[in-house]
Amino acid sequence: xxxxVQSHPIPVAQPPKHASPLGRWLRHEILASPIQxxxxxxxxxxxxxxxxxxxxxTIVNAxxxxxxxxxxxxxxxxxxxxxxxxxxxxxxxxxxxxxADARWRVNLxxxxxLVLLIPLLHPRARYKLHLSIAFFGLFPLFAYVLLYGGPVxxxxxxxxxxxxxxxxxxxxxxxxxxxxxQPFARQVRAFGLVVASIVALVVGLxxxxxxxxxxxxxFALLLLCLVALAENRSPRGEDRVWAERxxxxxxxxxxxxxxxxxxxxxxxxxxxxxxxQWGGLFVTLVVATTGIVAxxxxxxxxxxxxxxxxxxxxxxxxxxxxxxxxxxxxxxxxFSTYMLPLFLDQPPDGLVRVLIGVSLFAxxxxxxxxxxxxxxxxxxxxxxxxxxxxxxxQTMGLIVLPQAIRLVIPGVVNSFIGLxxxxxLVSVVSIFDLLGGMRAAFTDPAWSGPSILYTGxxxxxxxxxxxxxxxxxxxxxxxxxxRVDHRT
Amino acid sequence: xxxxxxTPELMADPMAIRMVGVNKWFGAxxxxxxxxxxxxxxxxxxxxxxxxxxxxxxxxxxxxxEAHQEGTIVVEGTELTEDLKKVNEIRRNVGMVFQHFNLFPxxxxxxxxxxxxxxxxxxxxxxxEEIAMHYLSKVRIPxxxxxxxxxxxxxxxxxxxxxxxxxxxxxxxxxxxxxxxLDPEMVKEVLDTMISLATDxxxxxxxxxxxxxxxxxxxxxxxMDHGQVVEVSGPExxxxxxxxxxxxxxxxxxxx
Numbered sequence: 001x002x003x004x005v006q007s008h009p010i011p012v013a014q015p016p017k018h019a020s021p022l023g024r025w026l027r028h029e030i031l032a033s034p035i036q037x038x039x040x041x042x043x044x045x046x047x048x049x050x051x052x053x054x055x056x057x058t059i060v061n062a063x064x065x066x067x068x069x070x071x072x073x074x075x076x077x078x079x080x081x082x083x084x085x086x087x088x089x090x091x092x093x094x095x096x097x098x099x100a101d102a103r104w105r106v107n108l109x110x111x112x113x114l115v116l117l118i119p120l121l122h123p124r125a126r127y128k129l130h131l132s133i134a135f136f137g138l139f140p141l142f143a144y145v146l147l148y149g150g151p152v153x154x155x156x157x158x159x160x161x162x163x164x165x166x167x168x169x170x171x172x173x174x175x176x177x178x179x180x181x182q183p184f185a186r187q188v189r190a191f192g193l194v195v196a197s198i199v200a201l202v203v204g205l206x207x208x209x210x211x212x213x214x215x216x217x218x219f220a221l222l223l224l225c226l227v228a229l230a231e232n233r234s235p236r237g238e239d240r241v242w243a244e245r246x247x248x249x250x251x252x253x254x255x256x257x258x259x260x261x262x263x264x265x266x267x268x269x270x271x272x273x274x275x276x277q278w279g280g281l282f283v284t285l286v287v288a289t290t291g292i293v294a295x296x297x298x299x300x301x302x303x304x305x306x307x308x309x310x311x312x313x314x315x316x317x318x319x320x321x322x323x324x325x326x327x328x329x330x331x332x333x334x335f336s337t338y339m340l341p342l343f344l345d346q347p348p349d350g351l352v353r354v355l356i357g358v359s360l361f362a363x364x365x366x367x368x369x370x371x372x373x374x375x376x377x378x379x380x381x382x383x384x385x386x387x388x389x390x391x392x393x394q395t396m397g398l399i400v401l402p403q404a405i406r407l408v409i410p411g412v413v414n415s416f417i418g419l420x421x422x423x424x425l426v427s428v429v430s431i432f433d434l435l436g437g438m439r440a441a442f443t444d445p446a447w448s449g450p451s452i453l454y455t456g457x458x459x460x461x462x463x464x465x466x467x468x469x470x471x472x473x474x475x476x477x478x479x480x481x482x483r484v485d486h487r488t
Numbered sequence: 489x490x491x492x493x494x495t496p497e498l499m500a501d502p503m504a505i506r507m508v509g510v511n512k513w514f515g516a517x518x519x520x521x522x523x524x525x526x527x528x529x530x531x532x533x534x535x536x537x538x539x540x541x542x543x544x545x546x547x548x549x550x551x552x553x554e555a556h557q558e559g560t561i562v563v564e565g566t567e568l569t570e571d572l573k574k575v576n577e578i579r580r581n582v583g584m585v586f587q588h589f590n591l592f593p594x595x596x597x598x599x600x601x602x603x604x605x606x607x608x609x610x611x612x613x614x615x616x617e618e619i620a621m622h623y624l625s626k627v628r629i630p631x632x633x634x635x636x637x638x639x640x641x642x643x644x645x646x647x648x649x650x651x652x653x654x655x656x657x658x659x660x661x662x663x664x665x666x667x668x669x670l671d672p673e674m675v676k677e678v679l680d681t682m683i684s685l686a687t688d689x690x691x692x693x694x695x696x697x698x699x700x701x702x703x704x705x706x707x708x709x710x711x712m713d714h715g716q717v718v719e720v721s722g723p724e725x726x727x728x729x730x731x732x733x734x735x736x737x738x739x740x741x742x743x744x
Contacts, residue, residue, distance in 0.1 A: 383553055384590035388604035388656060389579040398603060403594050 057081055058458065068446050075451045082451040086459050089441040093459075096279015096432050102271060105146045106282050113139060121474065123481045136293065147278075147286075149270035275351035279432035281463065286351070287358055287423045287433065292416050294359035299366025304396060306371055317367075324364035329425050332357045337429040354426050362419045369411040373404030406482050413475035417468045435460055501565060502528045504660055504691045505550060510559035512545060512715075519545050520556065521715040529659075532692045534702040534723070537712035538738060543695040546712070547662045550693070551582040564659055580608065583653030587665040589645045591637040597624070597648050598633040601655050609656065616655070623651040627681050643674030647681050654685075661685065663694040699743065703727060711735045 018024045031037045061080025063072050072082035086093070095103050116135040119125045145155055278286070305317035324332065336357030341347035348356075377400050385395040405412070427436030438456045442448070505527040512520035519542050527533060535543045548554040549561060552568055552575040561568040563578045592600050601620035605611045611619075624630040627647035629640075637645055646666055653661060663682065667675045679701050686692055686705045696702065702709055702723055709726040711719040711734075719732045727743075730736045 378590075380586060380588055380590035381592065384584075384586065384592070386553060387551055387579060387582070387584035388652070389576050389608040390604060391576070394607050398607065399592055403592075406594065 057454070069449050072447070072449055072451050076449045079454070080451065081455045081458060082447075082449070083455065085441075085447050085452045085455055088447070089438075089444075092280060092441060093434060093437050094280045095282050096437055097277040098273060098279065098282065099271075099277070102149075102273060105149075105270070109143045109146050112142065123478065146270070147273070148275070149272040151269045153268070275349050278351065280437045281434045283351070283426075283431060284420075284423050284433040284435075287355060287426055287431075288420045290355045291358040291362045291419050291423070294355075295362035295366040295415070295419070296412075298359060298363025299370050300401065302363060302367035303370040303374060306367065307374060321364045321367050324361055325368070329358075329361050329422055330428055332361050333425060333429050350429075351431065354429060354431060358419070358423070358426075362415065365415050365418075366412065369408050369415055370401075370404060372411065373406075373408035374400065376407050377403055409475055409479055409482075413471055417471055420468060420471070421464060434463060503562070504529045504531070504564060505693075506560070506562045507546075507550075508560045510546075510549065510556050510561060512542075512549065512554065512556045512558075519715045520549070523559070523715075523717055525710070525717065525720075527691065527693070529691055530689045531707045532686050532705050533694065533708050533710055534706040535693060535695045535710045535712060536697060536699075536702070536738070541712040542715040543712050544664050545715075547584075547664060547693050547695055550660075550662060551579050551584055553584075580656060581658055582660045582662060583656060583658035584662045585646070585649050585653055585664065585666045587669050589637070589642075589649045589669075591645055591649055591652070593637050596634050596636055597629075597640070600637065600648060601652050604652070605655050619655050620651070623654045624648075626654070626684075627651045628677075641674060642670045643677045646670065646674075646678045650678075650681055650685070660691045660693070663692065663696065665695050665697075667696065667698055697742065699727065711738065713738075 030040050057079060058081050061075060061078055062083055063075050063080060064083050066072065066084040067088070071084055075082055091100065091103075095106060098106060113135075116131060116139055120128065120131045120135055125131065141155055141159055145152060302317050302321055305313050306321065308314050308317070333354060336353045337350065340353055340356075347353070381399055381403070382395060385399045390398070423433055424435040426433050427439070432440055438460050442452060442456060503526060505525065507523050507525045510520055510523040511518070523542075523546060535547065537543050545554055549556045550563060550568075555570070556568075564581050566574055566577050566581075568574060568578055591597075592603070595603065598617065598620055601623065602613065602616040605616040605619060606613055621630060621633065624633055627650055629644055629647055632640060632644060632648070637648065640648065650661075650666075666682070667678050670678060675698070679698060682692070682694070682701070683705055692705075694701070694706075706723045708720055709723050710717055711726070711730075711732065713734045719726065719730065719735045721731070726735070727739065730739055
């Protein structure tokens, strides 16, 4: 070939336009080959048939008004939904045997939970740290007080006193260390803070003796955490330091205010509603939310332990994961409900036992999902972190886990969805969740008839589908968001 | 206790790295055989040799990414032992640049640079960002601060990696084949950054096959083969008249 040298640059051009985009779409994507055309038609007709059957059942043939089985007698023959049955049982399906005049408490917990959760789920939300503290730290306490009942302020006081002691001890430990090391001006400041911490500690402990021995044990545990924390102080910008100090001060003020008026504090109490009366969708949500929220930290700890270089820790983690994964959830629920009390002097409440069982079960699955993500992180990331002087917890918390968890979002959400539906198994240990409540409702002689079975299962199916679809849509949104941030 | 670097006697000690009788095995494979090296402050070493000769393993031993089994390694007055405190002290003083950059892909460039100063040196975020921007300007990509590593070219990523190490104000920089994973057009921008670092008086150990760079920057060229140091000489002597047979062969292979 002869030498070629370009004389003029070729200008950038638009891609060619088609005369009929619809025709092109039909030709290329729908009817490209006979097999594809047949497949499209078959799929469409099948989908239409199913959708039509569903519409027929839920709307066209359905009965909408009435108050007993007589109203639904005709749909027993022609296959239609018996909505008056659902309407009549709705309270029971949503709240179980939770007293009607106390259901506002459940609704209030829903409302507060949503108000906290929705901004937290937004990918670019601000104040995520504060929202997280509120949702994962304060909200469970709030929900417990409201849903279970009993003295309204006492649990807050307890948690508050614990927290004050904790903060004071942290401050004390950190500044006791600083006194030896820093220049004089800082020594004075550190000394002042040590005195302040001791005062806070005394105040905190002065509130604490009001409580039982279990709380003292709590303090001992917190002391242990503290030694670890003092070694590994997180850094903060000035503005954030003040935001956090403000938060702590407000909390301490709240607790101190409560303790000053202890007589008043002891007074207001909500009617106690034992968990045996909880039920319906409400208990499904309690079990699923607890399981979902608890499974992630349990899973992370187990996954890290399983990859640990310490042989005993690794073996224990492997043993735990394999045993819990190797038995059906029902077995675990039976064990935690009926056998656990035999080993303990003061067995926890029945629902708490179920929550522990579900959390451990979900945690073991989560551990394997997260371990998959951990294995995908290249060795170079660990080496880069090590060469910068980052320790184990910093490497894991800042570098490895954030990447690993992003990689396994689909698996994590898959596990959440599975768990949400697995909660129906709690009915075998006499907890009437949504499905259990529905089956109880079927036994009502005022409504018995075949149509209420179809209607009931269709209704519960729609609710479960709604929740699971929301979760899966959200996970797709998150994946999309995280991907956009990463590549060009 | 006073830290070793602050005592005047030790500051006067010109030795940056001292390796005495260092031996290392991978299983039964003897990968470092009795390595002895003394590197004074501000010296620039280029380490070369055929693949599998132990170049990378040697410099990875200096900041404890690989543990040596026999011998002594002293870095800036601190002896490298299994004690994690010592290892971390050395790692704070020693920066490292990798062949595949190893940037943190989930963090922006700026976050990559500020992470270690904030979490390891406990600087405030504002100070750390100021230092980060200083070094980003120094490697001439301050405008990329808020991008993610995946959005940069290989050469830019490697320059970010160099800046990330510099943010910890290390006394010694280790380079493990920093240009071998780059497109040919990007090699120069990274080498330029390294040359300007050398001009500033940084102690540098570079495993590289960039012989032009070695001629221009190196005070000493270390040639390794089968885990042994077989020749150490100035660049003029090494490239002009290599003494060892293996070095002669190596140079004849790479310089056509």
